[in-house]
Amino acid sequence: MSTFSKKHLLGIKDITSDDIELVFETADNFKAIINRPIKKVPSLRDITVANIFFENSTRTRISFELAQKRLSADIVNFSASSSSVSKGETLIDTVNNILAMKVDMVVMRHPAPGACVFLSQHIGANIINAGDGTHEHPTQALLDAFSIREKLGSVRGKKVAIVGDITHSRVALSNIYALKKLGAEVMVCGPTTLIPKYISSLGVKVEHDLMKALNWCDVANMLRIQLERQDIKYFPSLREYSMLYGLNKERLDKLDKEIVIMHPGPINRGVEITSDVADSKHSIILNQVENGVAVRMAIMFLLAGRG
Amino acid sequence: MSSRTILEKKQFLVAIDRLCYELIERHADFSNTALIGLQPRGIYFSRRIHKRLSEITANNKILYGELDIAFYRDDFRRGKEQIIPSKLNINFTVENKKIVLIDDVLYTGRTIRSALDALTDFGRPSKVELMVLIDRRYSRDLPIQPDYTGISVDTRANDKVKVEWKENAKQDLALIVTS
Secondary structure (H helix, E strand, O other), X not given: OOOOOOOOEOOOOOOOHHHHHHHHHHHHHHHHHHOOOOOOOOOOOOOEEEEEEOOOOOHHHHHHHHHHHHOOOEEEEEEHHHOHHHHOOOHHHHHHHHXXXXXXXXXXXXXXXXXXXXXXXXXXXXXXXXXXXXXXXXXXHHHHHHHHHHHHOOOOOOEEEEEOOOOOOHHHHHHHHHHHHOOOEEEEEOOHHHOOOOHHHHOOEEEOOHHHHHHHOOEEEEOOOOXXXXXXXXXXXXXXXXXXXXXXXXXXXXXXXXXXXXXXXXXXXXXXXXXXXXXXXXXXXXXXXXXXXXXXXXXXXXXXXXX | OEEEEEEOHHHHHHHHHHHHHHHHHHHOOOOOEEEEEEOOOHHHHHHHHHHHHHHHHOOOOOEEEEEOOHHHOOOOOOOOOOOOOOOOEOOOOOXXXXXXXXXXXXXXXXXXXXXXXXXXXXXXXXXXXXXXXXXXXXXXXXXXXXXXXXXXXXXXXXXXXXXXXXXXXXXXXXXXXXX
């Protein structure tokens, strides 16, 4: 069987479809492990991982932490707000100081696109990108594709619509790369202002009418409006956005088929998705969260195993 | 490179039959016993044992599982090859059961050490036994010995013992390859 081709997980763009399949097969094992009474294996007992978060996170951070604990790794957590970064230390200095304490792997979230790539050129530890600005969020894309594979049997040939703020979403970009590599058809849907002009060069369809997108797709991945990254107004009001691009029960009922609803979290209930849809049987939002731990265990196991 | 055959088609059948009867001697009706094959290479042997044992005893309820030990190996990050896990398939609890671990070749004993660790994460068995098709004697790194042995062979450290099965190669064949 093949081995994982990269030393780091910086983005989905750099890895192959074989790498993704390997992550999925490994994650199947870990999913079985986290569902048994003893949810822990000793694989990473001699590894120390630093979780370095320069941006807020709930799900990703807890998911990584749990994954590390279930692999028996030692962990240190670092968040920018309570650190020397506010005293003017550079990124490389911060990370090198952490590595000097004998850390083998770094999980980093950073607001600047490419921060992890930059870091990988300067330090020796394995790096996992937990989100770099509006660029990539590879582990989210892997767990999304893993969840589609689990729900629908495979990703190949499936039609996936990614709806919402495509411009500011790292989840959208990583998802597009992952889904295309696995042979799915991808459509992005949202207001013109929130869809990058050249997105179709990635081989995705573009649609501005939500109902058309929903009628086309097997899976709808609803994204949050990233207000914190928007420096200007991209649409008149959240209420108008919600009326045009929010997924509600009425719209779902109008479809003559059942589609799978996904959301990477955090949800803004009533904006991109209503509560009755988010909590419905079509939604696999909490499965995504569960799978996140298994997929992250797989990534760390495979990267650490390369030595 | 030369090779010497140690087991062929007929001898496989004889060895598997004998091992099944040894199991029956010690486990009687298998009501509290489970057979567990070790991934990736031990499962061809363990599936044969399970199949033949079910035929001989006319009992199709003998518990059977397959255990993967990738996450428990002691050479993680130490070898040249990346460790890739195989499928795990144990759909019963091992708590208070007699477990027979089954692998094709016993050499250093490190795989079995890992398997014992992996097994205890599924519960506390009342007893664990070990069955191997081929025991490479005098080569153990750890104090582990088989309870049921197909054949014992003496080998040198740089010899390789290869086991082929109809299921993954053309024929049932066990060889010692000397380089």
